[in-house]
Amino acid sequence: MQLTQTYRIRGMHCASCASIIEKSLGKVVGVGSAEVNYGTESAKILFDKTKTNPQGLSKVIEPLGYSLVIPSASDMGMSESEHAGHLGLNQSKREKLAELAAMRTKIISIMPMTVIAIVIMAWGILAEFEVVRGIPETWNTSFNWLLALMATYALFVVGKPYLLGVSRFLRYGKANMDTLIGIGTSAAFVYSIIVIAFAVQLRAYVNVDVTYFDVAIVVIAFITLGKYLETRAKIKTGDAIEKLLNLQAKTALVLRDGREVEIPIGQVVHGDLIIVKPAGKIPVDGVLTEGTSYVDESMVSGEPMPVKKIVGDSVVAGTINTSGSFTFKATKVGSETMLARIIQMVEEAQGSRAPIQALADKISSVFVPIVLVIAFVALGVWVLVGAQYLGFSQALSYGLVSFVGILVIACPCALGLATPTAIIVGVGKGAREGILIKDAATLEKLHKVNVVVVDKTGTLTRGKPELVSFQNQSDKSDADIIVILASLENKSEHPIAHAVVSYAKEKNIGLVPVEQFDMIKGKGISGMVHGVQYHVGSAKLAAELGAPLAPLEKDTREGKTPVILAAEGKVLAIAMVADAIKPEAIAAVKDLHALGITVVMLTGDDKNTARFIADMVGIDDVVAEVLPEDKLNKIKELQAAGKVVAMAGDGVNDAPALAQADVGIAMATGTDVAIESAGITLLHGDISKLVKAIRLSKFTMRGIKQNLFWAFAYNVVGIPLAAGVFYPLFGWLLNPVFAGLAMAASSVSVVSNSLRLKSKKL
Ligand code: ADP
Ligand code: MG
Numbered sequence: 001m002q003l004t005q006t007y008r009i010r011g012m013h014c015a016s017c018a019s020i021i022e023k024s025l026g027k028v029v030g031v032g033s034a035e036v037n038y039g040t041e042s043a044k045i046l047f048d049k050t051k052t053n054p055q056g057l058s059k060v061i062e063p064l065g066y067s068l069v070i071p072s073a074s075d076m077g078m079s080e081s082e083h084a085g086h087l088g089l090n091q092s093k094r095e096k097l098a099e100l101a102a103m104r105t106k107i108i109s110i111m112p113m114t115v116i117a118i119v120i121m122a123w124g125i126l127a128e129f130e131v132v133r134g135i136p137e138t139w140n141t142s143f144n145w146l147l148a149l150m151a152t153y154a155l156f157v158v159g160k161p162y163l164l165g166v167s168r169f170l171r172y173g174k175a176n177m178d179t180l181i182g183i184g185t186s187a188a189f190v191y192s193i194i195v196i197a198f199a200v201q202l203r204a205y206v207n208v209d210v211t212y213f214d215v216a217i218v219v220i221a222f223i224t225l226g227k228y229l230e231t232r233a234k235i236k237t238g239d240a241i242e243k244l245l246n247l248q249a250k251t252a253l254v255l256r257d258g259r260e261v262e263i264p265i266g267q268v269v270h271g272d273l274i275i276v277k278p279a280g281k282i283p284v285d286g287v288l289t290e291g292t293s294y295v296d297e298s299m300v301s302g303e304p305m306p307v308k309k310i311v312g313d314s315v316v317a318g319t320i321n322t323s324g325s326f327t328f329k330a331t332k333v334g335s336e337t338m339l340a341r342i343i344q345m346v347e348e349a350q351g352s353r354a355p356i357q358a359l360a361d362k363i364s365s366v367f368v369p370i371v372l373v374i375a376f377v378a379l380g381v382w383v384l385v386g387a388q389y390l391g392f393s394q395a396l397s398y399g400l401v402s403f404v405g406i407l408v409i410a411c412p413c414a415l416g417l418a419t420p421t422a423i424i425v426g427v428g429k430g431a432r433e434g435i436l437i438k439d440a441a442t443l444e445k446l447h448k449v450n451v452v453v454v455d456k457t458g459t460l461t462r463g464k465p466e467l468v469s470f471q472n473q474s475d476k477s478d479a480d481i482i483v484i485l486a487s488l489e490n491k492s493e494h495p496i497a498h499a500v501v502s503y504a505k506e507k508n509i510g511l512v513p514v515e516q517f518d519m520i521k522g523k524g525i526s527g528m529v530h531g532v533q534y535h536v537g538s539a540k541l542a543a544e545l546g547a548p549l550a551p552l553e554k555d556t557r558e559g560k561t562p563v564i565l566a567a568e569g570k571v572l573a574i575a576m577v578a579d580a581i582k583p584e585a586i587a588a589v590k591d592l593h594a595l596g597i598t599v600v601m602l603t604g605d606d607k608n609t610a611r612f613i614a615d616m617v618g619i620d621d622v623v624a625e626v627l628p629e630d631k632l633n634k635i636k637e638l639q640a641a642g643k644v645v646a647m648a649g650d651g652v653n654d655a656p657a658l659a660q661a662d663v664g665i666a667m668a669t670g671t672d673v674a675i676e677s678a679g680i681t682l683l684h685g686d687i688s689k690l691v692k693a694i695r696l697s698k699f700t701m702r703g704i705k706q707n708l709f710w711a712f713a714y715n716v717v718g719i720p721l722a723a724g725v726f727y728p729l730f731g732w733l734l735n736p737v738f739a740g741l742a743m744a745a746s747s748v749s750v751v752s753n754s755l756r757l758k759s760k761k762l
Contacts, residue, residue, distance in 0.1 A: 014177035015416015039420020184407030226744025240428025291326030405722030418707030426700035556608035
């Protein structure tokens with residue numbers, strides 16, 4: 001049984017960890033694929049349940065210093081995956097906070113030592129330039145012992161994770177960033193210990209007055225500080241999910257045996273009658289059965305005005321009742337609620353990998369071994385070649401400085417953080433704005449879009465057409481005709497159908513049974529009423545049926561859509577349906593134009609009607625009277641011409657076109673979300689959010705590119721500098737202390753740059 005599950009991973013410290021874990025898991029029998037993300041510290045694993053299990057998988061990576069967080073699925077009747085989603089997150093956050101607190105204690109303890117080490121170091125350097133007097137000979141020895149003591153604490157207490165990295169490398173041959181830091185700092189430490197322990201014997205060969213305890217102390221302090229700041233910032237990148245989770249009510253007031261009882265949210269079952277008091281949170285999705293109220297749905301739909309709810313209306317979890325109280329019947333609980341699905345989608349999107357990350361991933365997976373080789377080569381070259389010019393003692397000293405400097409500066413951390421942190425922030429920001437993004441790849445593709453194809457009904461217009469005129473051309477009474485028309489339309493889901501049915505309802509006209517109902521794609525419907533075969537649909541349909549029709553030019557030029565009832569080759573009635581333009585559509589089209597994007601309207605509606613609407617909202621390219629498959633072909637045509645196409649539609653009959661487009665955008669109406677169908681779902685069916693989504697994508701991609709650039713640039717410059725490549729030319733050599741500072745700064749600046757996205761105005 002193949003199963004895809006996402007687990008959080010403990011113990012990840014660097015991007016190279018991701019590739020180590022991926023490779024190790026991938027080798028396990030029964031694992032189809034493993035995708036590990038450093039940004040979210042999670043692994044998406046496809047595995048065969050009969051061949052392996054999460055516990056077994058965790059065992060595989062435990063020797064390497066990692067483990068899977070396996071949720072226990074007992075509480076509150078939640079499913080296992082739901083549990084992984086909800087509690088797993090809180091748990092990982094709790095762990096992260098505990099980790100932060102532990103790191104802080106370590107940093108506080110090592111800071112005074114760092115200051116002492118820096119003062120001594122600075123003294124030495126200033127003395128060299130004869131700014132101050134040199135450290136007295138007698139003090140020097142005591143300083144050395146003091147530094148040795150502090151370095152021991154730094155390395156074995158604060159730097160323990162790095163030493164573990166070294167021991168894992170020695171035992172399993174797997175190296176990550178911890179290994180690099182560990183080898184670098186312990187090399188400095190061991191060399192220094194040997195020098196002071198065997199000062200007498202070594203004096204003839206090396207400068208025994210120079211030790212590197214200070215390097216070990218300061219590097220470990222800076223890197224731990226950098227990790228601390230990075231972890232703190234990373235927690236912030238994920239707070240969009242937390243805000244969504246906080247929308248969830250903890251308890252529900254249900255009617256059980258005629259009594260009101262408050263129960264934990266997890267115990268609510270389908271059919272429960274739930275009471276919502278004024279200002280109360282709605283705990284699960286359901287349908288109002290008693291009372292009326294206004295509900296603030298802004299957190300879920302983005303619609304700022306509270307929505308009136310009467311009996312029969314649906315309510316969704318996470319929204320807030322304003323005044324009045326009501327009772328509703330639970331229809332969706334636990335992971336079925338819309339809020340749960342949104343949270344799941346956001347989490348999955350945040351954990352998914354953007355194609356732009358591929359290069360960085362490839363680099364960081366080979367980076368660590370390559371850096372190790374470079375460090376040893378640099379050391380060797382210094383000792384062998386440098387000795388001829390500088391003498392052995394000086395060359396060894398510089399070689400060691402290079403060796404440590406390279407290992408410390410070359411952490412691929414910033415590279416690994418560059419993409420995921422920006423994606424997490426971008427997707428999270430989108431969710432807060434009512435823009436639900438399916439995965440990182442979609443967010444990436446969106447910034448390249450240069451043609452937006454929009455469906456008319458529901459996208460540019462409200463999608464709530466109204467029947468504005470009715471013309472009876474038969475010998476039956478108006479009421480009889482409306483009965484037939486409305487009964488047929490009652491079977492259809494099309495917005496036009498709703499207009500006709502509502503009209504009949506308003507007139508208190510009852511419906512009759514329909515037999516052999518059928519849809520005629522892109523044209524209308526057909527069915528039998530009282531033994532007569534009827535057709536309802538567009539003028540085109542009527543023409544095809546051979547029913548002559550007076551020209552409708554005037555009405556269609558005003559943006560109205562004709563609905564024709566025909567039978568036996570004759571037109572019986574013409575109803576005119578009009579759909580108001582969404583006020584935000586005009587501004588949105590203008591904004592899209594400003595972004596250099598061409599807007600094309602595709603519709604199955606009448607040519608004149610389409611043209612009218614297009615002119616109203618400022619669209620230049622209109623393709624009308626198209627069948628759903630022609631919509632698909634039009635998109636293919638644009639793509640063949642080299643365009644990157646986004647298609648925005650209502651997601652129901654536009655599904656094939658949405659799937660064909662480079663980015664499919666579903667316009668969700670109200671609180672009904674067609675999450676699965678499209679790459680992007682715009683809540684509240686708001687076309688202006690499409691502009692925001694594109695801007696979000698552009699900001700996010702710009703952030704990623706900046707991050708990647710700086711992360712690459714930093715290593716491209718840092719490694720040769722640390723290796724001493726510029727020494728023969730300019731006499732430049734990087735003090736490992738600065739390497740430590742630079743490496744800490746690089747990760748922190750990448751995460752901060754990503755966090756900047758949060759405050760960008762869309
Ligand atoms: P669009 O979503 O662009 O309106 P559709 O393929 O849904 O395109 O419909 C195309 C046209 O077919 C509509 O404009 C309408 O004229 C006609 N039509 C489709 N379904 C119905 C229906 N149930 N009742 C009346 N007309 C319909
Ligand atoms: Mg449609």
